[in-house]
Amino acid sequence: MENFVLILLAIVIGYIINRLNIFSKDAPTILNQFAIYISLPAMILLQIPKLSFSIDMIIPIIVAWIVMFISAILILVLSKFFSFSKEITGSLMLVSILTNSSFLGIPIINAYMGESAMPYVLVYDQLGTFIALATYGTFIASYYSNKNKITFKIMTLKVLTFPPFLSLIVALFLIGVEFNPVITKVLSSFASTIVPVALVAVGLQLQLRLPREEIKPFSVALIVKLIIAPLIAFIICKIFAWDNQASIVSIMEAGMAPMITAGAIASMAGLAPRLSTAIVGYGIIISFITTGFLFKIIS
Template sequence: MENFVLIILAIAIGYFINRLNIFSKDAPSILNQFVIYISLPAMILLQIPKLTFSMDTLIPIIVSWMVMFFSAILVLLVAKIFSFSKEITGSLMLVAILGNTSFMGIPIVNAYMGESSIPYVLVYDQLGTFIALAIYGTFIASYYSSKSKITFKIITLKVLTFPPFISLVAALFLMGVEFNPILSKVLASFSSTIVPMALVAVGLQLQFKLPREDLKPFSIALLIKLIIAPIIAIIICKIFSWDNQASIVSIMEAAMAPMITAGAIASMAGLAPRLSSAIVGYGILISFITTAILFKLIS
């Protein structure tokens, strides 16, 4: 229960701090940078070495990519059926596909399944969502917007220089290694900052403006991200007869709210900024209800 209180309180604090203009406009970026450069790498180094190579380790990777693939196809089909503009289609290809699998995924999955689930959350996030953000997200923003150009070199550098990814590579080589207790405590202290800092940053960036003309793509985006995506994950797990902690974590991760970074990328690329922000903002709040119902159903 305390995990949910922390989630709601941290987001509310960030939201009201933003409304009261207490922090500078750069505060969300600074908090996210701290999480990305310090908190998340510490958690990865602390948790990933606890894993052992097995089929369970591959489940989150397989599920994440298959869910994103089929969701993207669905978005393209719906966009064609409803004749969405290029900007709206590009927005949905980002915010309806990429989930908030770390900043929201870690505290929510931890609240339902405990700390033993975190390594699978990190695998899903780092080897699934993050790589998709770096490669797929960059391509989509480039393709649907005339404001940016992208090259294979830029994409490669983004992936190879991303701190959590560097930590992940190091952590994979340390699998099975038992850290010195002092090092473990230091890593645990830094990793414990990820939840409050990331969620306050989420609150600082929440926007709830929803133009009436955007209601249709808004509804479709949240339907695909919060409802259809976890259904796809469930079907995948059923097909392969996966019924364990790794599969449940993967299904929960597939149901996470739209990624804030994806919304930011869409906005910076000029892909329906108001719509993108609304989908992310409302999606985070609605996801508390949908993930609760989902966990009750699959557990």
């Protein structure tokens, strides 16, 4: 219960601070950078070495990529069916596909499943969502905005220089290693900051205005992201007869709210900024309800 109180309180605090203009406009960026450069790498180094090499470790990766691939095809078909503009299609190709697997996934799944589920959350996030953000996300933003030229070299550098990814590579070599208690305590202290810091940043960026003319693409985006995506994940796990903690984490991650960074990229690329922001903002709020129902169904 205390985890949900923390999640909601942190987001509300961020939202109130934003409304009162207490922090500078750069505050969300600074908090996100702290979470990405310090908190998340610490959690990865703390949790990933607890994993053991098995099929369970591969499940989140397989589910993440299949869900994103099918969701992207579905968005393209629906965008053509509803005759959405190129800008709106580009926006949906980002915010409907990329999931908030870390900043919301970590606290929500920890609340439902406990710390033992964290290694699978981090595998889903780093080897699924993050690599997709750096490669697929960069390509989509460039293709639909026609603003920047994208190359394989640029995408590779984005992946290889991302601190959490570098931490993941190091952590994979440390699987089975037991850290000194001092190191464990230091990593735990830094890792524990990810939830309040990241969620206050979420609250600071929360925008709740919904343009009437964009209700249709808004609805399509959230139906695909919050309902169809976890359904795809569920079907994948049933087909392969995966029924364990890794599969439950994968289904839950697939049903998380749209990624905040994906919305930011869409906005910066000029891909329906108001729509992108509304989908992310409302998606976060609605996801608290949908993930609750989802966990009850799959558990």
